[in-house]
Amino acid sequence: MSKEKQRVFISYRHAEPDLTVANLLQRSLGESCSVFIDTGIRVGEEWGPRIDRELGESDFLISLLSEAATRSEMVIGEIRKAYRLGKERGKPRILPIRIRNRQPFSYPLNAWLDPLQWAFWETEADSASLVGLLLDAITQGELPPPRTGDLVEPTVVRFPPPVPIAPLEGPEATSESHSPFYVKRYSDHKVLRAVLNPGVTINIKGPRQMGKSLLLESAIETARLAGKRIALLDFQLLDRATQKDESRFYEWFVRSISGGLEIEDRHKAYWDDLVSYSQRCSDYMIGHVLKSVTGPLMLAMDEVDRVIVSDFSHDFFSMLRSWHEARRQAAWKKVDLLLVLSTDPYLLIDSDFQSPFNVGLIVDLLDFTYEQFEDLNGRHGPALDPDACRRLYELIEGHPFLARRALYLVASEEYRPKELFERAAEDRGPFGDHLRFHLYRLERQPALAAAMKAVIRKDAISDRSIRSRLLGAGLIRETQGALTPRCDLYRQYFGARL
Secondary structure, three states: OOOOOEEEEEEOOOOOOHHHHHHHHHHHHOOOEEEEOHHHOOOOOOHHHHHHHHHHHOOEEEEEEOOOHHHOHHHHHHHHHHHHHHHHHOOOEEEEEEEOOOOOOOOOHHHHHOOOOOEEEOOHHHHHHHHHHHHHHHHHOOOOOOOHHHOOOOOOOOOOOOOOOOOOOOOOOOOOOOOOOOOOOHHHHHHHHHOOOOOOEEEEEOOOOOOHHHHHHHHHHHHHHOOOEEEEEEHHHOOHHHHHOHHHHHHHHHHHHHHHHOOOOOHHHHOOOOOOHHHHHHHHHHHHHHHHOOOOEEEEEEOHHHHHHOOOHHHHHHHHHHHHHHHHOHHHHHEEEEEEEOOOHHHHOOOOOOOOOOOOEEEEOOOOOHHHHHHHHHHOOOOOOHHHHHHHHHHHOOOHHHHHHHHHHHHOOOOOHHHHHHOOOOOOOOOHHHHHHHHHHHHHOHHHHHHHHHHHOOOOOOOHHHHHHHHHOOOEEEEOOEEEEOOHHHHHHHHHHO
16 A cells, blocks of 8 residues: 655745745645645635645645745744644644745744744755755655755845835834834824833733734833833743643743743742632742842733633633732732733623723724824835825725735835726735735634625624624724724625625
């Protein structure tokens, strides 16, 4: 009986040179492996479930990582899923391939890919050796160490396209608040003022791609400059097993606090089976953390609402609320809580008196105003004349990520304004990667897809949880109780496909 072929999923951005390399690998690996590439999806087939199924059945994920691909929502989403599946089931193994890209990976890719070996492709001359490396890796389970000449240096020279005011930055490339393309909103000023005070609780809420993570990073930087010790807990990195296992979760939580504050982990001394996990955490904070850190400290928690799938989420959020209330005691006065979430807080905990999300400073991130959008356009050249600027704003309605992407594409001359508008709602158009990613998520969850269709038809959504998930995903907006698609671009695209 012949040995079953290894299953390989190729993840890439639909642009050159990524597309050329993807087709090359499909042909070259296809003789010895079962290779999936998304061009094989049939017309009319549900795209999202097929991607999900193929990833779940794959032994290897080959990810083609040009600099543009590292900002692709679909590429990042496929790597995220492969990483979680690998943690849970041991496969697929991720084989990252740098495509004309020697830049260090930024967050969150660096958390998943930095520990891995990678291969490199720059020209057609690298194709044969790349195929050989991948065949060896599929046999051995991982890529061999890179050659010395391929190592990414800590300091990398960038060569962005020239623009009038500054080197261009893609919509997901900016990671610092002093970027020339970062438009500060009123929420930024509120948060950055608040973190200068001792013992604050701050809730930052907003749907995907509203700038929550960037504001979090700015707040952390400001707090650090003010002399505060920081522990950043990123709930996006939790695997499903830890999300569902109370013991594993709380141990991860306290160990992350110790690691972030750079103090010794002594949680086992407080792990008394006779008391609840939340009590153990509180005892650990009082008995060890607050005694080990003499100055002010901040516990910053990103995507904290991911705990909602856990049976113990109510107890965990109640514990955070108790820590907020504990500032009546001197030891707790130096503790900041900075919570970032996208879900409606009322779905996380139903008691106002036990929720950490209705106390302290509560900041809802909003879309760009037209004046802020005009400002951003000016920083790109300007990229658009006044009429096109107004037209684009009406199409995307101030969506921060789409605004950054559109202006970047025009300023870098990848798209002319006329073509940008003509192809806006196409699968392979200027926003195609972003739109397909959302379609992929909707097709995986029929109840969400049906609700999105209802919003487009102007029908009501009775299920509060479904409504909140669409709001949290940034697909719809609520104005005076009425639900509408987030922007006209979404109305056009999803109206034609759902």
